[in-house]
Amino acid sequence: MLCEECGQRPASVHITKIVNNQKNEYHLCEECARAHQEGWHFPGFGAEPDFSLHKFLAGLLAHEPNWPVGSGLVAERELRCRRCGLSYEQFRETGRLGCDECYVSFAEPLLPLLRRLHGSVQHVGKAPKRGAGRLRLQQDIERLRRELQELVAQEQFEKAAQVRDRIRELERQAAEG
Numbered sequence: 001m002l003c004e005e006c007g008q009r010p011a012s013v014h015i016t017k018i019v020n021n022q023k024n025e026y027h028l029c030e031e032c033a034r035a036h037q038e039g040w041h042f043p044g045f046g047a048e049p050d051f052s053l054h055k056f057l058a059g060l061l062a063h064e065p066n067w068p069v070g071s072g073l074v075a076e077r078e079l080r081c082r083r084c085g086l087s088y089e090q091f092r093e094t095g096r097l098g099c100d101e102c103y104v105s106f107a108e109p110l111l112p113l114l115r116r117l118h119g120s121v122q123h124v125g126k127a128p129k130r131g132a133g134r135l136r137l138q139q140d141i142e143r144l145r146r147e148l149q150e151l152v153a154q155e156q157f158e159k160a161a162q163v164r165d166r167i168r169e170l171e172r173q174a175a176e177g
Contacts, residue, residue: 003029005028005032006029013028014027015033080105084102141171144166145167
């Protein structure tokens with residue numbers, strides 16, 4: 001797909017905005033998207049400030065309560081990343097973590113935030129539309145293999161035989177598809 005603005009380069013930035021149940025989509029190349037970064041002037045979009053995840057997180061964190069001492073959580077003013085030195089207070093202001101170790105250092109206050117954003121703190125990934133069926137099939141086979149091992153360990157051989165047959169069926173589907 002080519003950029004809707006210049007019509008020359010491939011579109012790699014995709015913008016979707018829904019207002020009053022009306023959906024507008026724009027597909028731009030990186031250059032044209034960069035040119036509009038100051039305020040996305042598209043029909044129906046109006047002049048808006050650019051959106052960024054860190055600003056979104058900072059906005060959410062601004063409404064988080066202070067973590068009380070003695071509640072099992074360390075007071076946030078004392079939380080600091082062991083590797084980069086970023087304080088939790090700085091993270092709350094900017095919405096940006098300094099390094100991968102920040103996730104470990106700020107685990108206690110981050111978990112409720114992640115649960116609120118995603119509905120869970122367990123990462124389940126996202127399957128691409130193309131090839132998602134094959135990926136899901138492989139995940140099902142792996143899950144059933146773990147279940148089979150558990151059933152055998154528990155000496156539930158009849159259920160294990162059913163799971164084994166299901167695995168074979170899925171493997172046959174994977175080989176055909």
